[in-house]
Amino acid sequence: MKTKILLIIGLFIGSIINAQDSLNTQLNKPRLIGFSPSKKTKNVNGMLIKYYDEVDNEIRPKKVNGVGLGFNGLGIFFPALLLVSIPSINNWAINDIASEPLPEKMNKINGMQLSIINMEPTVTNGLEINVSSNISAPSVTNGVALSPLYNFHHTTKGVAVSTFANVAQKCRGAQVGLFNVCQDSRGIQIGFWNKNEKRSFPLINWNFKAKKS
Template identity: 80%
Template sequence: MKIKFLMMIAFFTGSIINAQDSLYTQSDKPGIIGFSPSKETKNVNGMLIKYYDEIDQEIKPKKVNGIGLGFNGLGIFFPVLFLVNITSIDNWEINDIGSNPLPDKMNKINGLQLSIVNMEPTVTNGLELSLSSNISAPSVTNGVAVSPLYNFHHTTKGMAISTLANVSQKCRGVQVALINVCKDSRGIQIGFWNQNEKRKFPLVNWNFKNKKS
């Protein structure tokens, strides 16, 4: 009798758990390894592997606590195209970095973003390493962004380091590159040529004052 009673309790408990699992969809469950694009990937506690970048209208935002790896082979051609047009400071327009970021429609990576080129709207909280970051994608980096070529961000809070250029709409911190451009800066620019909303200046440029309303 006791055995039958325990079996009934176990069956009832299992039914409740299964019912809860059916309400908690597979796409909502954090995985250790996720892939993108994928309808099944939404939250990842571990590693996200991107083999193709989704355009703004198609992107399904993902949250990653760990590492985001981007291996879109087509992206390697974009830095070369930008390199051909790096003839003057006028080539580095803020329009090239995309529109204003919308955090609820952007990927969020808490940890490390490592990619050839990132072309998806992304908020990176941590370290960003890429051949050329955030081309044609509004992006926010809270931490450090490093590239052997150039960094494109809508918002940089922390430090952006590259060989050729750093381009941002909003900067709070330090930019280090051959060319640095920022429309709304609070911090220091170090490079051969630096441009912010206050002045254009070689070697070292700065702005620590808030805009007057």
């Protein structure tokens, strides 16, 4: 009798484990079209559609090989607020957005990110186009970042181009915009006013030497 009970318990536990493995397999299976937020979306080989952004401690990291589309409606309001609060040239400095450390949980997009605004920590390998990028999200772009208003990044490796401002903690490449700010730069800045860890300068600024430890 005890043997039968133990056998039943063993079969029950085994069925739970198999069900969990099957669920994990389904979650990890790449989707052609995925939606976020969604517990069912983790890997996408095609297109990810985000209808709003998750906060840092609730983010479920997603890997996208293809295109990430963001339709967060807050992106309509944030650029206007930033536009009226741009500080004076002399006080323009690395702000909280760019100086925050990179979080452990980050989305990864291999391809293209197209958003009104991105508020999730994201690594983009390829092309990033946002109306106003990465508000409240310390993000990384390896490639090209384009915005008609602002680019805010933790790290850019490549080229960041915007109309008003490019702000980053770490830059490897070029920043092109009205205001360009980077505190750890290797490359060139082109704009009305440019600031790096070495100097502040109009029109063209540069730094190609590593920081002394």
